[in-house]
Amino acid sequence: MAFPVDLRRCQILGLAGTACLALGGETAGALPVGDLLHPASARAALGLVGVYFGVVLLIAAWALLGRLVRGPRPPAPRALLLVLAAWAAPLLLAPPLFSRDVYSYLAQGAMVEAHMDVYAHGPSRLGGPLADEVAPLWRHTGAPYGPVFLAVAAALSGLTRGELPAGLFGMRLVALAGVALMAAALPRLARHSGTDPSAALWLGALNPLVLLHLVAGAHNDAVMLGLLGVGLVAALGRWPVLGAVLVTLAALVKAPAALGLAAVVVLQVRAGRSTAKAFVTTTVAAAGTTVAATAAAGTGYGWVGALNTPVSPQNWALTTLLGRATQALLEHLGSDLAPLAIPAWHALGIVTAVIAIVLIWLRLRLRPVYALGLSLAAVAALGPAIRPWYALWGLFLIAAAAPRTSLRPRMAAVTGVLALCVLPSGGPADAGQLVLAVCGGALAVVVLWQAHQAELAPALGRAA
Numbered sequence: 001m002a003f004p005v006d007l008r009r010c011q012i013l014g015l016a017g018t019a020c021l022a023l024g025g026e027t028a029g030a031l032p033v034g035d036l037l038h039p040a041s042a043r044a045a046l047g048l049v050g051v052y053f054g055v056v057l058l059i060a061a062w063a064l065l066g067r068l069v070r071g072p073r074p075p076a077p078r079a080l081l082l083v084l085a086a087w088a089a090p091l092l093l094a095p096p097l098f099s100r101d102v103y104s105y106l107a108q109g110a111m112v113e114a115h116m117d118v119y120a121h122g123p124s125r126l127g128g129p130l131a132d133e134v135a136p137l138w139r140h141t142g143a144p145y146g147p148v149f150l151a152v153a154a155a156l157s158g159l160t161r162g163e164l165p166a167g168l169f170g171m172r173l174v175a176l177a178g179v180a181l182m183a184a185a186l187p188r189l190a191r192h193s194g195t196d197p198s199a200a201l202w203l204g205a206l207n208p209l210v211l212l213h214l215v216a217g218a219h220n221d222a223v224m225l226g227l228l229g230v231g232l233v234a235a236l237g238r239w240p241v242l243g244a245v246l247v248t249l250a251a252l253v254k255a256p257a258a259l260g261l262a263a264v265v266v267l268q269v270r271a272g273r274s275t276a277k278a279f280v281t282t283t284v285a286a287a288g289t290t291v292a293a294t295a296a297a298g299t300g301y302g303w304v305g306a307l308n309t310p311v312s313p314q315n316w317a318l319t320t321l322l323g324r325a326t327q328a329l330l331e332h333l334g335s336d337l338a339p340l341a342i343p344a345w346h347a348l349g350i351v352t353a354v355i356a357i358v359l360i361w362l363r364l365r366l367r368p369v370y371a372l373g374l375s376l377a378a379v380a381a382l383g384p385a386i387r388p389w390y391a392l393w394g395l396f397l398i399a400a401a402a403p404r405t406s407l408r409p410r411m412a413a414v415t416g417v418l419a420l421c422v423l424p425s426g427g428p429a430d431a432g433q434l435v436l437a438v439c440g441g442a443l444a445v446v447v448l449w450q451a452h453q454a455e456l457a458p459a460l461g462r463a464a
Contacts, residue, residue, distance in 0.1 A: 007075050007083065010065040014087040017057030018211060021424075022094035024050025024440075025216070029095040030102075030426040032164060033132055039425075045436050051097070051424040052440030053447075058087070058208050059416050060448055066412065069202045077187045080201045084183060087206070088176065088215050096168060097216035099387075099426040103133035105220065106167045108143045109153025112299060118143045118150060119302030130162060135426070144306050146252035147297035149220050154297075168218070175218040179210060181226025182396060188233045189400035193369055203408060204399030208419040213389035221389055224253040225396050228260050232369060232397075235264045240278070243267070244285035252293050252303075256393055259375050261286055262361065263368040270366070317386040319349035346384040353382040373397030388418040 027037055028047030037044040065083065068075060075083075096102045107123035107130045116125055122140040123131040131139060143150060152174060160166035183205040187197035204210075214222040227250035235243025244264050250257035261282055268278035294301060323342030330338035356378040364371035377394025380386060395411055402408055420441070423429050429437070 005064050005068050005071075007065075007068060007079060010061050010068065011083045011086050013064070014058050014061030014083065015090065017054045017059075017061055018087050019090040020050050020054030020057065021097065021212075021216065022054075022090040024048065024052075024054060025094045025097045025424055028424045029097045030100045030424070031095050039430070039433055048424065048433060048436045049440035049443070052420075052437045053444045055208070055212070055419055056441045056444035057448070058211065059419055060444070061087075062202075062206060062208055063412075063416075065206065066202055069196075069198050074196070074198045077197045077201055080198055080206060081183055084179075084201075084206050087211055088179070091211065091216045092172060092176070093169070094216060096218060096426075097424045098212055098422045099217045099219065100133070100135045101426075102168060102171050102218040103130070104135070104138055104143075105145075105149075105153050105171055105218075106157065106164070107131050107134050108145070108150060109155075109157040109167075110162060111143075112150050112154035112297070113157040115298075117302060118299060119306045130164070133164070142302070142306055145220060145254060146303050147294045147299045148249050148252035149223060149254070150299055151293075151297035152223070171218045172215070175214055175220070175222040178220075178222030178224070178226035179205065179214055181230050182210075182222070185226070185229030185233050186396075186400050188236065189229065189369055189397070192236050193367065193401035195401060195403070199408070200400045202399075203412065204396045207392070207395065207399075207415055209389055209392055209395075209415055212419055213387075214392070217389065219389050220253055221392060224250045224257050225392065226250075227253065228257045229396065231260060232263060232267075232372075235267045240264060240268045240271070240273075241281060241285045244282045245289045248286040248289040249293065252290065256376055256379050259357070259379070260372055262375075263372045266365060266368040266371075270368075317349075317384055318381060319345040319384060349382040349384065353378050356382070367401060369397055370401035370403075373399075373401055388421050391415070391418055 024047040026047060027043040028051055031037075037047075039045075039048075065080075069080075091097075104123065107126055108118050110130055111118045111121070111123065111126050114126070119142045122138065122142060123134045124139040153171075156167060156170045156174070160170055183201060186200045186204050190197040190200035210222075213219055214225075227246050231243045231246030231250060233243075234240070234246055244261060247257060247260040247264055250260065265275075265278045265282050268281065269275050273281075294303070320342060323345035326345065327338045327341035330341055357375045360371050360374045360378070364374070373394045373396070375394070377391075377398065380390040380393050383390075391414065395415070398407065398411060402411075420437075423433060423437070
């Protein structure tokens, strides 16, 4: 007998999950250094169990909601937006979760506000308490972000005057604004692509990765994707120049969004413009926006060189893993080529991504939104660094434009796995923390199973 599903049940279950996330994060999250607890302490252990308990509840609520969306009477997009708001609400005042990147954003914003070259120097040049909050790996690394985001971070720094709680809250509001733009764009992109707007919202906005990393983690990928989404919506209508401007602004948050300019050109061609006119219009709009935004931010063009910002040697990108394995083999063989293994694999990954993108656009040039989603997915998968939230680059547009094939269930399965891959502190896991995380998830599974049995018992009794 099937588990009974309704929208309210999904909303309450997901709300319970994010509430547990927020409560557990108070002791196990990416806290300010003055509030950090030893991982072996009882409070930190209980918080870690609570976070993973909440993550599994959230995944379960999302999976049940997906069943409802695929059913004969799917909820309307407006109802799903209310569910998203309810799920996100407990995370609004929670500490940062799953990453310390938000502290880097605040430090870089303070550097821009102080007229320091944020691309030539890391937050260590800023000094003081704010720089101490940045993960040690990134304290001496220049910013890899574009001038638009750094201008936002600088404005926030000026408004909050360096106060950490206000800065963290402000960055979360910025991320929430990005998520709101994503949610607003998805139904329109889905209708243009001939797909179900409710299914697009379910996969692209209510996705656990959005809540865990864009909302709870306050990552600037939310701003990039939000601007990219509304830029594509503008390009679908009668405002191709505005679309090019918005997509360029997204690329000036994080560079991968620049691929969206290809979609803007194709959408203009499909609307009846000549290829040459569409290309020139988009190029001029993008160039003008880049010059104006860079001048307004006052950061200079160091962001071009920042595209080569070194990646963490501990990251688990495919090309990095293959590079490490090759390096270990070459070292075992005594070869002098061992230090070249990781750079060579990174270069091969970039070349492969370029080839994949060209093939995608040749095959799907009449479906530019879908082609863009697959292209961004290729960049994330084959790039030199990857984090769970990078999967959202492609998934956001794939959710809107993918045909009804097995790709959507596969993307949903990948989401469930990636949602469990990072500790709430954002740091590496030891054996004890892994055990606690598994215990929290297992406890949630037991609770869900007991609830399932309790729901089935009355129905079985009536049947008997």
